[in-house]
Amino acid sequence: MRHLMSPLDFTVEELDHLLDLAADIERHREKYAHICDGKKLATLFYEPSTRTRLSFEAAMINLGGSVIGFSNANSSSAAKGESVSDTIRMVSCYADICAMRHPKEGAPMVAAGKSSIPVINAGDGGHQHPTQTITDLHTIRSLKGRLSNLKIGLCGDLKFGRTVHSLINALVRYEGISFVLISPEELRVPDYIREDVLAKNHVPFREVVSLEEVIGELDLLYMTRVQRERFFNEEEYIRMKDSYILDAKKMALAREDMLVLHPLPRVNEIAVEVDNDPRAAYFRQVQYGVYARMALIIILLGLEDSVC
Amino acid sequence: MLNVGKIDEGFVLDHIPAGKSMDIYRDLRLNDLDCTVAIIKNARSNKMGKKDIIKVQCPIDNMSMDILGFIDHSITVNVIQDGQIVEKRKLSLPKEIVNIIKCRNPRCITSIEQELPHIFILTDQEKRIYRCKYCEEKYNGKHRGG
Ligand SMILES: [Zn+2]
Numbered sequence: 001m002r003h004l005m006s007p008l009d010f011t012v013e014e015l016d017h018l019l020d021l022a023a024d025i026e027r028h029r030e031k032y033a034h035i036c037d038g039k040k041l042a043t044l045f046y047e048p049s050t051r052t053r054l055s056f057e058a059a060m061i062n063l064g065g066s067v068i069g070f071s072n073a074n075s076s077s078a079a080k081g082e083s084v085s086d087t088i089r090m091v092s093c094y095a096d097i098c099a100m101r102h103p104k105e106g107a108p109m110v111a112a113g114k115s116s117i118p119v120i121n122a123g124d125g126g127h128q129h130p131t132q133t134i135t136d137l138h139t140i141r142s143l144k145g146r147l148s149n150l151k152i153g154l155c156g157d158l159k160f161g162r163t164v165h166s167l168i169n170a171l172v173r174y175e176g177i178s179f180v181l182i183s184p185e186e187l188r189v190p191d192y193i194r195e196d197v198l199a200k201n202h203v204p205f206r207e208v209v210s211l212e213e214v215i216g217e218l219d220l221l222y223m224t225r226v227q228r229e230r231f232f233n234e235e236e237y238i239r240m241k242d243s244y245i246l247d248a249k250k251m252a253l254a255r256e257d258m259l260v261l262h263p264l265p266r267v268n269e270i271a272v273e274v275d276n277d278p279r280a281a282y283f284r285q286v287q288y289g290v291y292a293r294m295a296l297i298i299i300l301l302g303l304e305d306s307v308c
Numbered sequence: 309m310l311n312v313g314k315i316d317e318g319f320v321l322d323h324i325p326a327g328k329s330m331d332i333y334r335d336l337r338l339n340d341l342d343c344t345v346a347i348i349k350n351a352r353s354n355k356m357g358k359k360d361i362i363k364v365q366c367p368i369d370n371m372s373m374d375i376l377g378f379i380d381h382s383i384t385v386n387v388i389q390d391g392q393i394v395e396k397r398k399l400s401l402p403k404e405i406v407n408i409i410k411c412r413n414p415r416c417i418t419s420i421e422q423e424l425p426h427i428f429i430l431t432d433q434e435k436r437i438y439r440c441k442y443c444e445e446k447y448n449g450k451h452r453g454g
Contacts, residue, residue, distance in 0.1 A: 083421050083423060084417065084421065085421075085423075102417070103415070104415060104416060104417040104419065104420055105413065105415050105416050105417060105442060105443035105444075105445075106416055106417040106418070106440070106441070106442020106443040106444075107417040107442075109417075109441070109442050110417055110421070110424060110442065124417075124443075125415040125443070126415060127415075127443055127444065
């Protein structure tokens with residue numbers, strides 16, 4: 001039985017296969033509409049994350065399955081002090097697969113160790129969020145037609161941004177990838193990303209502070225939020241924040257085929273005026289997330305062969 | 309020196325820094341073994357001034373000394389068979405360390421679930437880096453956190 005804990009659990013080939021399946025689901029939804037008839041997904045959300053939970057639930061329902069679960073720790077057995085190991089043993093009796101969101105890092109791995117059903121890590125603290133990364137990859141591959149030979153700009157909080165670290169880790173496995181890392185000095189990527197991931201894999205990268213200066217070179221711009229509390233002082237935040245807001249003026253400097261992605265929710269880092277730009281892909285990204293999760297559920301349940 | 313009888317088969321752990329033998333007794337879980345163990349504290353040493361020594365009489369295949377590679381690789385591990393030293397074992401870093409060190413990441417699941425074993429995995433042999441199996445946080449402390 002297989003679980004998904006980290007985006008790197010899948011080899012490049014396995015991931016290609018998953019993304020092919022997700023693309024096929026998009027084209028032939030009817031083929032997959034009953035593949036999970038009678039199956040149940042348990043969404044075990046120890047902290048609220050409406051977006052991720054809805055995406056998983058929509059994915060399972062699209063496949064003909066149904067959903068049980070809880071959406072915060074207060075309404076769950078965790079509130080009564082039950083361990084993750086005990087909870088998953090119980091849930092294994094009710095459901096066929098589960099997606100677990102937990103504020104503590106490694107909780108889904110603990111669950112996987114005791115589970116008799118596949119466990120999907122739906123986000124564990126600041127650690128991993130593999131279905132976000134798979135969603136990002138599927139969006140890029142669907143809209144760009146490839147995951148190789150891309151110049152990718154990552155902008156915003158690159159120090160604490162878990163999605164950014166996962167995406168870098170996942171993309172360095174493809175040919176011809178280069179990064180432009182756009183952030184304030186104090187929010188640059190951590191050393192281990194620079195040394196153990198980028199340098200080690202001989203991936204070209206540049207670190208810059210100005211989005212405007214580099215936006216014209218990019219195939220893809222991945223925006224993240226710069227949070228006020230990450231700055232040492234208020235003045236610094238006010239001085240910096242506008243440089244990391246994407247608006248129509250900056251979009252005018254970008255190439256015609258540059259894509260804009262964002263893991264959502266956005267606050268103000270992308271101006272609303274950008275939403276209607278055909279290059280803005282962040283809402284389509286949500287739809288791709290559902291297809292990617294559908295493909296993942298099918299693969300982890302071993303149901304690929306039952307497609308008619 | 310205080311005389312402790314020779315052993316036929318087992319291990320003699322020599323050059324343990326004085327005062328550390330009880331920690332090692334615990335880390336090797338010698339308490340759980342049904343065998344003769346002698347702990348010699350503050351033995352005279354030309355090299356170290358004072359040192360501790362542990363002698364364990366047990367079938368040599370029964371015990372792994374790997375953890376010593378993590379705790380202190382300057383300890384000498386003499387393997388004894390038929391009353392003779394047959395090997396001075398070289399210590400290497402163990403691939404996995406269970407319940408010797410604790411993860412200190414406050415966001416780690418081990419911080420709220422006390423029953424979980426604390427497991428660290430060797431992720432970089434060259435740089436001697438261990439990471440928590442659950443949260444992947446790097447272990448930065450000294451043995452037992454000093
Ligand atoms: Zn940990």
